[in-house]
Amino acid sequence: MTDLSMPDEDLLFDLAELFKIFGDSTRIKILFALLGRELAVSDLADSLGMTQSAISHQLRVLKTNGLVRYRREGKSLIYALSDEHVSKILNMGLEHIEE
Template sequence: MENKIDACKCNIIHEDVVKKAKNSLPEDEVLYDLAELFKVFGDSTRIKIICALFQDEMCVCDISSLLSVSQSAVSHQLRVLKNARLVKNRRDGKVIYYSLADDHVKKIFHQGLNHILE
């Protein structure tokens, strides 16, 4: 059975509602940045990395071992996460440790997870 979206069967524009919605829309550049942020969450490896970093900071070797993914692949995904400001890193000698950038990352993740589990 096909899911159909109900279409409006009238030609009346509710000007007050449209105006209110238009005034509440963020600038296009902000919406673009938000869309880019949500794209970062569109990869299961990155989601696994974020979940792992909920527990503690980890280095590339740790994450690679945990996920059974090459260090190169982990490094690439960490770079994407870092560019999106979802993770941060710190150096301790020759080892670079990664952690979640802030509590917003957990909140975004948990909101999405709660939505999926409803």
């Protein structure tokens, strides 16, 4: 077995904060909706049966924490997962709970 040293306290705190973001089912739904595709706020709201205001609030949290990114297309903001790590975390979590 490999001897792993404990990460420093700041890194552990940041990791705990990241996992808190995944602790909200609405944010998880948004992240899953964005797996492999880009969507506008209105499309996310329609597909999840939520208001655009509620979606925008959660997207702000996800963006602040580096889990989603956006680009402007005309007047719309088009959101996507920020990188492959996010989809890996989602998929690994799903695999874990399905075992």
